[in-house]
Amino acid sequence: MKPTLRTGLVFLAILLFLSSCGSFPKKRTATVFAMNTVMDLTVYGNADALTAVESRIRELERLFSVTDENSELFAVNRDGGGEVSGETAALISASLALCGRTDGALDITVYPVVRAWGFTTDAFRVPSEEEIAELLGVVDYRRVALDENRVALPSGGALDLGSVAKGYTADCLTALLREAGVESALLNLGGNVQAIGTKPNGEGWRVAIRDPKGEGYVGVLTVSDRAVVTSGGYERYFERNGETYHHIIDPATGHPAKSGLSSVTVVASQGLLADALSTALSVMGLDRATEHWKQYRDFEAVFVAENGDLYLTEGLETVFSAQSPEAKVTVIRP
Ligand code: AMP
Ligand code: MG
8 A cells, every 4th residue: 555655646746747847838929909009919828917918908008098088197187187096196206207307308298289289189280389389388297296196287287198108017017927927928019018038948039129211120139128118200200291290299399309310219127217218318319318328327228310320328239239231330338
């Protein structure tokens, strides 16, 4: 009796060992249309983890959408403020801090101007200088009062979280997947890429940077545990009388930013920071953006200039490979 039991237990232990060796997490993918973009999700783990990611995206979209009449943000903009959930308050609070850090190059109160240009409704138009001047009167993140969960806006003011919501969402999804035990995932939230861990084989994730002026790529970054977020006028624009007007607004002028950059890709450990900075550095232009990097050093960036030249901050030198051997690449050093 005794030997049989022992043999049985040993056999069971071997079986358990073998099954744990063989249970590589399964690749699961989904495509979701949310937050006005197509999201491609790849998760190595169980199916529940992917389902949880999808419902979390929907949940956050319902809070932060500026156009959904049932969102919390919509109510704040309609009523000039009000009580919001802890989650919305946390995002507004973190975003206001980033507006301060970028000296207003990022300004989440720019919404009245964004709306006047038609970027939220697709009813594109070029507002008059008088209209822009008047709207700029209420664009100032320092006039947003946030007291715990109560928001108050200046009269006529409105918030736009479009520059930060996907980055914040990526951070929430990273936390959710980590808690679910997922060690490997790539979440592409429409230009906001979040690389969780490495690929299952231990290699870094390869994230391509789009060519702002064509169909292809300017290069590829190989990263792990990083947010890679690109902003560029090419993502949303319209043309009138031979002029191109894009969706990244310089809060100082109320016009689409003319900074000499076609796109900015920010690499950071946090999605929110990367998202906020990719927008802000697009407004700043290369010189101010370089100064910002030298001052903070908590992110790296790839800049694509309007003439096609590439600039990378030093930390990306070994992880970026340019698509074209002819590309002019300059490394920015401290
Ligand atoms: P992103 O794609 O992250 O660069 O965000 C761009 C979106 O943020 C635009 O479509 C606008 O809704 C909004 N936006 C434009 N300019 C600014 C700005 N200077 N600061 C904050 N949000 C902005
Ligand atoms: Mg952004």
